[in-house]
Each structure stands twice: as C-alpha cells, then as structure tokens.
Amino acid sequence: MSHKLKVGELRESYLTDEDIWRVFTIVLSSKSVKSSTYKYALIKSLIENLYQVNEQYELTYDQLAYSFTKIYWNLIIHHNLDKQNRGMSARVTTILKDAKSKYGIPSDFIFDKIDDAIQVKVVSEVKKTMKEHVFGALYGDTKGIFYAFNHKGEYFRLNPAVHQFMLNYQRLVVNLTNYHMAVMIEELNEVQSINYLLGKVESIARRSSLRPFEQLLLRHFEETCFYCGKILSDIKRETNVDHFIPWSFVQSDHIWNLVLSCKRCNSSKSDKLPERHFLENIIDRNEELNNKTTDQAVRNMMINYKEKKIIMLYDYSIKNGFDAIWTP
Ligand SMILES: [Zn+2]
Known part of the structure; x- marks a missing residue:
C-alpha cells in the first residue's frame, strides 16, 4: 500500500505535457478516487504553493499542511461539509472538530481568523495525518513521477516538468480539481441546500430512453x-x-x-x-x-x-x- 510509504523517490525526470495530462486525468477521475477527498485537497495545496518552491523545487510539509488544513477547516467547520470520506469519518474531520470544541472557536470563523498559536497546533496535528494517509497515497496514484517525498526530512520535491506543467495550465488544473472535488463532496454530503447542480449538469444531455x-x-x-x-x-x-x-x-x-x-x-x-x-x-x-x-x-x-x-x-x-x- 503506497500510503504506508515513508519515502518516495522520483521515478522519471523527463515527462512531456501529454504524459502528465495522462496521469492527471486518471488521478482526478472518479475511477481512481479512493475513499476520501484528500488527494484533491493536496493538489489544491500544491497549487497554492507553486511559487513557494526553492531552487530544488522543494516545499516543506509545513507549507503544504498549512494550506491543507485551511482548505479543510473552511470546508468542514465554516461550510459544515463534514463528510469527506466514503467510509467512516475522515481523520481530518475529527481533528478539526476536536480543535473547534477544545479552543471554543465559533463555526463562522474562517481559518485565517483563528489565533496563530492555535493554528500552528492544528496544522501540526493535520500534518501527522497527511504523513499517514496523503503523501504516499497520491505518490502511488501519480506512479511516482510527479514528486518525491521524505517523512524524515519533511520535504516534498516536485518533478520540475510537473511544476512547469502546473504553471502552464494552472487555471485548467484548478478548475478540474475543483470540479472533481465538488462532485465527491456533493455525493458524500447529502443535504437539501446543495441541490446537486453538478450531477444535473453532468447528465443534462442524457436521453431518457434508448x-x-x-x-x-x-x-x-x-x-x-x-x-x-x-x-x-x-x-x-x-x-x-x-x-x-x-x-x-x-x-x-x-x-x-x-x-x-x-x-x-x-x-x-x-x-x-x-x-x-x-x-x-x-x-x-x-x-x-x-x-x-x-x-x-x-x-x-x-x-x-x-x-x-x-x-x-x-x-x-x-x-x-x-x-x-x-x-x-
Ligand atoms: Zn449478459
């Protein structure tokens, strides 16, 4: 199981845009979605940090965990979309809800409004979960060609070709990721207020009878x-x-x-x-x-x-x- 990995080396350094699209398409499609929305949140976190890489195309786990936590805080606590996993409750949901009650943070607080010291504690909890369930899983899904990671040094190194790709097609990649993440969140959080617009758009051209x-x-x-x-x-x-x-x-x-x-x-x-x-x-x-x-x-x-x-x-x-x- 790739999510158990503690280290992942880059398997290939030269990639064409077509190679990268191919892998991306499969990663994003519902066919390869595992049980949770984690990989979408990690891709979103990566995009948020594209301009933060060092000369070696590296990001720290803290940088990624901060974005990841912010995304989930706003989804789970602020927007009350707490189902982020097909099976039992996602670990990140538990961590954030516990923090909310422990520190008495109001539901309408977006992540930025939380006290800095508390933010650091929550991010560090979420980082542990990312080490267990996120970095290795997406590494496996991207066949080890998108990035390398190392739990001990807590660094994450993007393939330069993938970095360049994300800069080139950032808007498309963001839209695709948002769409697929939204479809999954919609499916998991069956509530009246959502109204299933994405599902309607997806099947609007379908014939009623064959x-x-x-x-x-x-x-x-x-x-x-x-x-x-x-x-x-x-x-x-x-x-x-x-x-x-x-x-x-x-x-x-x-x-x-x-x-x-x-x-x-x-x-x-x-x-x-x-x-x-x-x-x-x-x-x-x-x-x-x-x-x-x-x-x-x-x-x-x-x-x-x-x-x-x-x-x-x-x-x-x-x-x-x-x-x-x-x-x-
Ligand atoms: Zn048959």
Missing part, C-alpha cells in the same frame, strides 16, 4: 446478450441497451456503439470498458448493421460510421482514465 434503438436492434438481431450470450426474454424486461463505450465518455448515443444486453451484464459493466476482444465482435456486428441497406433508419444512423472510429473511441477512453476493464 427504447427506439432497442426496437431497431431487435428488428435485425437475435434477442441475445451481446456479452454473455444469454437469451433475453421480453416478459421479464430483461433486455437492456448498453453503451459499448460508456456513455460517460462518449456523451452520445450512436447505434454503432449500442448493443443488446442482459440486465446483469448491463449493470455489472456499468461505465467500464468491455475486454478488448469484444471490440472485434462489435465491429462484426456493425458490419452486419451496415449491410442492412434496405432499412432506411439504420442506413441514416450508420452514415458516418467507420470501423476505425470505434477502435479510436476504445483507445481514447483508456487514455482518458477508463482503464477498468470488465468481463461478463
């Missing part, structure tokens, strides 16, 4: 599950229409990306990619669909289809963080 596609596919193909081959019976409403490449990546419904599947495969696949050999099967299926030239509706829907498009989509979705592969 029924017309289902009927079209049923007109031309046997009623079997594309993945497991099970015969689908209409009586139990077993027939589902599945996006071969997940909707959350393609964000559209093309007939050449839709297959009939059983309920079980559809729900266990969820928004994962099917194993690569299914790509050949869907290419064959689409070839058949292409040959249904007498069906005007099908012809219209296949007009811009090319075999290479679905292969490209498959490969791009992996590059974009859809790297969990599913088998029935």
Whole structure:
C-alpha cells in the first residue's frame, strides 16, 4: 500500500505535457478516487504553493499542511461539509472538530481568523495525518513521477516538468480539481441546500430512453446478450441497451456503439470498458448493421460510421482514465 510509504523517490525526470495530462486525468477521475477527498485537497495545496518552491523545487510539509488544513477547516467547520470520506469519518474531520470544541472557536470563523498559536497546533496535528494517509497515497496514484517525498526530512520535491506543467495550465488544473472535488463532496454530503447542480449538469444531455434503438436492434438481431450470450426474454424486461463505450465518455448515443444486453451484464459493466476482444465482435456486428441497406433508419444512423472510429473511441477512453476493464 503506497500510503504506508515513508519515502518516495522520483521515478522519471523527463515527462512531456501529454504524459502528465495522462496521469492527471486518471488521478482526478472518479475511477481512481479512493475513499476520501484528500488527494484533491493536496493538489489544491500544491497549487497554492507553486511559487513557494526553492531552487530544488522543494516545499516543506509545513507549507503544504498549512494550506491543507485551511482548505479543510473552511470546508468542514465554516461550510459544515463534514463528510469527506466514503467510509467512516475522515481523520481530518475529527481533528478539526476536536480543535473547534477544545479552543471554543465559533463555526463562522474562517481559518485565517483563528489565533496563530492555535493554528500552528492544528496544522501540526493535520500534518501527522497527511504523513499517514496523503503523501504516499497520491505518490502511488501519480506512479511516482510527479514528486518525491521524505517523512524524515519533511520535504516534498516536485518533478520540475510537473511544476512547469502546473504553471502552464494552472487555471485548467484548478478548475478540474475543483470540479472533481465538488462532485465527491456533493455525493458524500447529502443535504437539501446543495441541490446537486453538478450531477444535473453532468447528465443534462442524457436521453431518457434508448427504447427506439432497442426496437431497431431487435428488428435485425437475435434477442441475445451481446456479452454473455444469454437469451433475453421480453416478459421479464430483461433486455437492456448498453453503451459499448460508456456513455460517460462518449456523451452520445450512436447505434454503432449500442448493443443488446442482459440486465446483469448491463449493470455489472456499468461505465467500464468491455475486454478488448469484444471490440472485434462489435465491429462484426456493425458490419452486419451496415449491410442492412434496405432499412432506411439504420442506413441514416450508420452514415458516418467507420470501423476505425470505434477502435479510436476504445483507445481514447483508456487514455482518458477508463482503464477498468470488465468481463461478463
Ligand atoms: Zn449478459
């Protein structure tokens, strides 16, 4: 488990922007989110300290812990968003709530207003948690190529290429981090006042029903599950229409990306990619669909289809963080 590490060396020094985007995309995506919002808070802390690095691109744990504590204080105490972990309560929530009651700090105080001496004590508590759960975890998620860290010397050294990248794309990186952190906080803190705007924006373009596609596919193909081959019976409403490449990546419904599947495969696949050999099967299926030239509706829907498009989509979705592969 990488979060148990006490030291992490930089694994690679030369990185292109594309290499860094690749890792970033995966780190930020919900696919690699562990149980808490910690890594987002660490990325935000890093960005806040981009201009504080020394000649060796180093930051101290104290610098990062200060930003990290401030972020969480304002979220947890000031905004009352205290659920920051999927399982039990995040350690940082406990530390901050304890400090609030111990020192009698009012809830409406933002972190800057707290007495300096108390700030130092709270930051030092939070720093211990960061050593246990944060530095090593993000190091693992970034495959050891973003930064080195050392618990004993309490220093954190950024890969110069990553530092340069963050300066170049700071605004984008901030927006992406904020978005993903907000989605997770929204999911964890189910309260009326939030109103789930992010979820609404995310799915606003989704179709309400794929029924017309289902009927079209049923007109031309046997009623079997594309993945497991099970015969689908209409009586139990077993027939589902599945996006071969997940909707959350393609964000559209093309007939050449839709297959009939059983309920079980559809729900266990969820928004994962099917194993690569299914790509050949869907290419064959689409070839058949292409040959249904007498069906005007099908012809219209296949007009811009090319075999290479679905292969490209498959490969791009992996590059974009859809790297969990599913088998029935
Ligand atoms: Zn199935």
